[in-house]
Amino acid sequence: MNKPKIFIDGESGTTGLQIYSRLNQRDDIELVSIEASKRKDAHERAKLLNCVDVAILCLPDDAAREAVSLVNTSQVKILDASTAYRTASGWVYGFPELNPGQREKIANAQFVSNPGCYPTGFLACVRPLIAKGLIPATFPMTINAVSGYSGGGKSMIQKYDLFHEEEQDGSTYPYGIYGLQFGHKHVKEMHQHSGLASPPLFIPAVGDFEQGMLVQIPLPLWTLDHPPSGEEIYQAIAQYYQAEKFVQVAPFKDASLLRDGTFLDTTAVNGTNVVQVFVFANDNTKEALLVARLDNLGKGASGAAVQNLNIMLGLPEELGL
Numbered sequence: 001m002n003k004p005k006i007f008i009d010g011e012s013g014t015t016g017l018q019i020y021s022r023l024n025q026r027d028d029i030e031l032v033s034i035e036a037s038k039r040k041d042a043h044e045r046a047k048l049l050n051c052v053d054v055a056i057l058c059l060p061d062d063a064a065r066e067a068v069s070l071v072n073t074s075q076v077k078i079l080d081a082s083t084a085y086r087t088a089s090g091w092v093y094g095f096p097e098l099n100p101g102q103r104e105k106i107a108n109a110q111f112v113s114n115p116g117c118y119p120t121g122f123l124a125c126v127r128p129l130i131a132k133g134l135i136p137a138t139f140p141m142t143i144n145a146v147s148g149y150s151g152g153g154k155s156m157i158q159k160y161d162l163f164h165e166e167e168q169d170g171s172t173y174p175y176g177i178y179g180l181q182f183g184h185k186h187v188k189e190m191h192q193h194s195g196l197a198s199p200p201l202f203i204p205a206v207g208d209f210e211q212g213m214l215v216q217i218p219l220p221l222w223t224l225d226h227p228p229s230g231e232e233i234y235q236a237i238a239q240y241y242q243a244e245k246f247v248q249v250a251p252f253k254d255a256s257l258l259r260d261g262t263f264l265d266t267t268a269v270n271g272t273n274v275v276q277v278f279v280f281a282n283d284n285t286k287e288a289l290l291v292a293r294l295d296n297l298g299k300g301a302s303g304a305a306v307q308n309l310n311i312m313l314g315l316p317e318e319l320g321l
């Protein structure tokens with residue numbers, strides 16, 4: 001049998017390189033690459049985009065839209081890592097664990113959008129609670145999250161590299177929040193796929209570390225008429241993902257995954273395709289906090305893309321992960 005052919009458009013970018021390194025070691029697929037000098041040549045890209053089984057787009061949104069417009073056959077499946085199609089009709093959302101039946105939709109789709117890194121963390125925490133009605137869809141959800149600077153791609157990595165050089169002269173580039181105009185590009189995606197009645201309020205942050213992220217969702221349960229207990233929240237999420245390998249729910253009230261028993265750091269699952277979900281709660285004060293920890297370039301991008309590719313090809317989904 002012929003090996004499936006894969007083309008990564010944007011192979012030399014941050015996400016593309018990480019997908020390439022996961023696929024390059026495999027002998028069950030054939031990677032097709034573009035000549036470096038022609039990687040932005042639409043004619044050359046069109047040739048490759050139309051001759052493979054799956055094209056993975058690791059491009060800015062406009063370039064991803066252009067790539068899709070260059071495909072003129074229904075024989076080619078497209079997996080897009082950009083924001084361009086994550087809420088578009090005709091595209092299947094590539095989060096296999098999110099809803100029952102989602103894997104089958106991904107397996108049968110021609111067009112699959114790979115989820116955003118922040119939405120992956122947010123949806124992993126919140127979707128089970130909305131689906132099971134433990135938290136009402138009308139809940140005014142807020143999100144604080146921090147990502148390593150590779151989340152901003154090549155340009156942000158270069159910026160930080162420069163800051164690190166300048167640090168020698170005493171200047172620093174500490175943790176900071178952004179998205180302060182609201183309406184970050186991920187909000188629509190988080191709203192649509194969570195089942196919430198209104199968009200969540202999202203404030204991202206970036207820190208002086210390369211990779212890894214924490215997505216925090218505070219739940220002021222005292223605002224509800226019938227607040228669930230911490231144990232009920234934990235059980236609902238744990239049962240939802242009990243058969244899953246890549247969404248792992250940390251045992252409730254078990255500090256062993258915290259550094260020194262108290263500190264939840266950003267980087268512990270870097271290099272993996274795992275998103276960990278934590279539930280913290282105080283039933284007396286009726287407060288809870290959901291936290292997702294993931295690698296923005298793992299389950300937040302390139303790992304998830306390889307998982308989706310495997311599903312789209314009908315292969316075991318953990319291959320290469």
Ligand SMILES: NC(=O)C1=CN([C@@H]2O[C@H](COP(=O)(O)OP(=O)(O)OC[C@H]3O[C@@H](n4cnc5c(N)ncnc54)[C@H](OP(=O)(O)O)[C@@H]3O)[C@@H](O)[C@H]2O)C=CC1
Nearest residue numbers: 010012013014015040058059063082150151153154296301
């Ligand atoms: N970094 C992350 O953590 C995540 C990124 N993503 C998404 O993945 C996509 C890629 O992001 P990322 O890898 O970080 O970005 P990078 O900037 O690191 O890489 C983008 C790549 O696309 C290339 N490119 C730009 N325009 C064209 C074009 N017209 N034709 C061909 N190639 C082109 C760039 O080349 P050149 O550098 O020469 O311009 C670069 O190699 C984005 O849509 C991003 O939103 C998704 C999840 C997480």
Ligand SMILES: CC(=O)N[C@@H](CCC(=O)OP(=O)(O)O)C(=O)O
Nearest residue numbers: 083116117118147148151152206
């Ligand atoms: C730190 C940083 O800048 N992060 C990016 C998000 C990562 C990204 O590129 O978004 P996708 O996951 O949708 O591709 C940002 O906030 O725009």
